[in-house]
Amino acid sequence: MIGNMEKQNTIFKDNLFTRLFWPLMALGLLLVFNLICTQGFFHIEVRDGHFYGTLLDILNHGSKVMVLAIGMTLVIATKGVDLSVGAVMAVAGAVAALLVGQVEHGWIFCDGFTLGGLVPLLNAHQLSWFLPVIAALLVSLVAGFWNALLVAGFRIQPIVATLVLMVAGRGIAQLITDGQIITFTNTGLVYLGNGYFLRVPVSVWIAMGVFTVVAILVRKTALGLFIESVGNNETASFYAGIHSKTIKGLTYVICGLCAGVAGLIASSNIKCADSNNAGLYLELDAILAVVIGGTSLNGGRFFLAGSIAGAILIQTLTTTMYARDVSPHVAAVPKALVIIMVCLMQSETFRNRAAGIFKRSRKRAWSL
C-alpha cells in the first residue's frame, strides 16, 4: 500500500502559506491599486523626528483591531466567539480615564510610600498613568474571567454568554464615568495612542508586543496544540486528558485582556473615555480579521499571523476609502465587496467551481 502512495500531498497540507495567500494577495492588489491611483499613498517622510505617511497611519489605526483579533483568534479556535470585546474596550477606557483624573486631582493619594515597596522605581508622574493602566487591564481580565465562567463553567453558548457583557459592558462603562465623557491630559496615557517610539507609533509597538507574547505563549508551549485540539473535537480532547474547560476559559481571559489593551489605545487616541462609542462594532471587525486570516469559525487550526494580515487588510480598505474621498456612508459597500472576494477565494468549493467554469469556457472557445 505504502508503495503506491504518491507524495503529491505537500501542497494540500494546512500550512501558513496557503492560509495567508488570499488575504495577502488582496492586500497586495489593494496596495498596487493605490500605488497607481492614489497619490502619495506610499509617501513616507520624517516629520518632527518620526515617520509620517499613509502606510504608518494604516498600522497605527489598525493596531486596535490587530490586538483584538489576536485574542479573538484563540477564542474562535475553540469554536467560540467573543462579542463583548468592544464593550470591554469601553470599560477599560473608562476605568483608566477615571483613575488618571483622580490621581491627578489627588483624590487617590499615591506615591512610592503608600504603595509600599511595590513600585519604588517609579516616580510620581509614571505612577500617575501606570496605576490606571494596570487597573484597566485588571478590570478587562475580570471581564474575561466572567465570559470564561459563563462559557466554560456553565456551558452557555458563546454567542449568548458574551452578548451579556456586550450589552451590559457599555452600561458598566457609563456607570464608571457617571454618564459623562471624561477627557484627560495625562501625558503618559496620551502617549500610548499618540506617541512615538523609535520613530514608529507606540500603538504599533504595543500590537507587535501583544502578538509576540501571545505567539510565544501558544506556539512555544503546548497551549496552541490544546486549543486546536479542543476546538476540533472537544469530547475527544477531554478523553485524551486535556482539561478542556480550563483551556477554553483561558482563551476568553486572554481575549478580555487583549480587549483591555485595545481599549487603552482607543481612549488614548481621542484623549477621552467615550462609553457609547469606544470600540463600537470593533468586535465585528475583529471576527472578520480572524476569518479572513484563515481561522475557521468551526474551530481547530488557527493562524495568528493570518489574523494580523486580516486586520491590516480591513484597515487598508478603510484608509483607501478615506484617501479616495469616498463618502463614509457608502464606504462600507466596496469594503464588503473586497472582503466577500477574499472569503470566496478561501472557499475550496468556490475555487473549484470557478476553475471549472473557467476551464469550460476555455474549452468552448477552443472548439469555436
Place this chain on the structure above:
Amino acid sequence: MDILEAKNIVKSFPGVKALSGVDFSVRPGEVHALMGENGAGKSTLVKIITGVYRQDDGEIFFNGRSINPGSTREAEACGISTVYQEVNLLPEMSVAENICLGRQPKLFGLIHWSAVRKRAVAALKRLELDLDVSRNLAYYSIAVQQLIAIARALDIDCKLLILDEPTSSLDAKEVDELFTVLGKLRAQGMAIIFITHFLDQVYQISDRITILRDGSKVGTFETSTLARLEMVGKMIGKDPEQVRDMDKKRKLRTSAGRDFLRAEHTGRTGMLFPMDLNIRAGEIIGLAGLLGSGRSETARMLFGVDPPDSGKLIIDGKETVNSSPGKAVSHGIALTAEDRTATGIIPDLTIRENIVLALQARAGILKTYTIKEQHALADTFIKALGIKTPDADQLTKHLSGGNQQKVLLARWLAMNPKLFMLDEPTRGIDVGAKAEIEKVMAELCDKGMAMLFISSEMEEVTRTCDRVVVLRDRRKIGEIAGEQISIQSIMNMIAE
C-alpha cells in the same frame, strides 16, 4: 442482467491511491457483500456510486444507463439509497420528519403534515415496523433507528440499497430482525450491497461476495463456493495456514502481579450499581455482557468521564478520586472509548499531534516536546503498529478507520500507561488489524501492563482474557477465571 455496473473505477486522494481500476457489478434480487480490510477501498467505492465523491476515471452504469451522480441527491433520484454506519438522522426530530426530510409532501407550498405521517407509516410498514411516527427519533433504540434509516432509504423508489456496516451497533436478535427484512426486500427484487466486518453475517445473508484489497479487486465469488478461511486469506493477502495460526488460542498467563486498581463498592447513581472490581498488573480483564449491560459505563466510570459517586477507588495502593480523564491520565490510566470518531480522533490535527496529545496532556502546558522528539515518537509508533500513511504530518481524518484506531492506540501507548482500557477496539476493523491489535495487547500484558478489554464479540473476549467480569443490567453478576472461560460459561452466567 446487472442493475449496477461500475467499470474501471479509479480514485486518488492526496497521498493515497484509494481505488485503481475496480470493476464491480450487482444484480437485482441479490445481497452482494463488499469485503476488504480497512483502507481497501470499500467506502470509497460506495461513496463514488452514491455521488459523495467523483471518480477520477471509469464509468458507472445503472439500469443500463451511464450515470455520474454529483451528489447523494442525484444518486437517490436514479434509485440508489444508502444507509451509513453511523445513523445520520436527526435525533431531535420526529420519526416521520426523519423519514421524509428533504422530500416532504407539500400542499399549497406548505408541508402537508398528515401526508408526511401517512407516508412515514407506509415506509415503516414495508419493514413491518409499527412505530409512533410522531415521537422523536432519539426515543427509539439505535437498532430501531437503524431500521428507520432503512425505511427512509426505501421511501424513495429505490432499486439499489447500500448498507454500510448496518449491524455494528446491533445485538444478535436485532441483526436477525434486520436480516428478515433484507430477505424480504431481496425477494421483491431489490439489489442490496452489504458492507460488514462480521464474517458470520456475510455467510448468513449474502449471495455473492466481492473482495477488495489495497484499492484493487481480488475477485467476485459465489458465497456458497467460497470457504470462510479462503475469504479471510484473500482479504488480508495471506494464505489460510497463517490465518489459522493467528486464531490459535493464546496460552494462559499465570503470573499476574499485584492489584493496580481496586474498586470497592464503586458505583454511580443512575448509571451503574456499586461493584467490586480488581485489576492486576500483567493481566487482561474482559468485560462481558449484552449491549447496554454497563460495560462501557464501567470503563467510563473508572476513567473519570462519569466519576463514581459511591464507594472507594484504590489505585496503586492509594485511595484516589478519578474526577476527570485528566486525573486518570495522571494516574497512568488510558482509555480508548467505544466511539472513536466522537471521543478519540481529532480529525484536523496531524497524526503526530494526535499521537503526542495524551503525553502532552499529562505533562501539562509548559513542558513541551520538540518537533524532533514528536517526530521520533510518531515514527516509532507508525512503524510498530503498521499505520498506513506516507508520513506523520498527514491529517488524521484522511486515514481509514482501522488506521485511526491504531493512531489512538499509539496516543496511549506513548504515555506508557499502567492500566489500559480498550472499549471495542476492534469494532469496524478488519481481521488483519484485529489480530495485530490482539497481538499488541498480549505483548503489553506480558510486560506487566494491566488491561481491561471490552468487546461484543465473545470469541475475542474468551480468546484474549485471563479473567472475565460478567455484567447484566448495569450490575456485576460474577467473574470467570482461567480455564473456566468459555462462551458457554459466559452465556450461562448472563442467562441464569
